[in-house]
Amino acid sequence: MKKNTVTTVWKKDMVFESDNPNGHKIQIDASEENGGTDNGLSPKALMLSSLAGCSGLDVVSLLKKMRVEIDNFTIEITGELTEEHPKYYHAVKVDYHFYGHELDEKKVEKAVTLSVNKYCGVMEMFRKFATIETNIHYHNV
Missing domain, CATH: 3.30.300.20 (K homology (KH) domain)
Structure with a gap:
């Protein structure tokens, strides 16, 4: 059975960085109305x-x-x-x-x-x- 693992790291405020199994990364953030900076995908x-x-x-x-x-x-x-x-x-x-x-x-x-x-x-x-x-x-x- 194939398994995938991702690691998500808190960077600051409401910003997180998440990888995928092949190492590519994305930034996750909340909107400004929810306390974030809106600089990533929700x-x-x-x-x-x-x-x-x-x-x-x-x-x-x-x-x-x-x-x-x-x-x-x-x-x-x-x-x-x-x-x-x-x-x-x-x-x-x-x-x-x-x-x-x-x-x-x-x-x-x-x-x-x-x-x-x-x-x-x-x-x-x-x-x-x-x-x-x-x-x-x-x-x-």
Whole structure:
């Protein structure tokens, strides 16, 4: 069974530095209204970024295997927090935006569906506590 370990170190005030298993580092901070300096990613926003990154890596890899050409690809995720503490995302909307000339919509949809339903482990973790809505948007340029 594979395990991942990260180390997160308090730097000062509300700033932390966290690594990942291959050594890359990110800075985590709170907003000014929450006592931070707003010079890093917030923990909850980082969760949404993790979801986008996980699914995005799947989709790009699958499209490459399918030999689908795209000019650009963005993922916009909106998470809705609960009102009461502990606040967590109870609803998440994932919008996939594909840009290109004569996009193969059938293959793009297949790649997104495979990521959402089979490959993205972060998506599966989110399903444990949130409802997830996904949408695909095509921008033929």
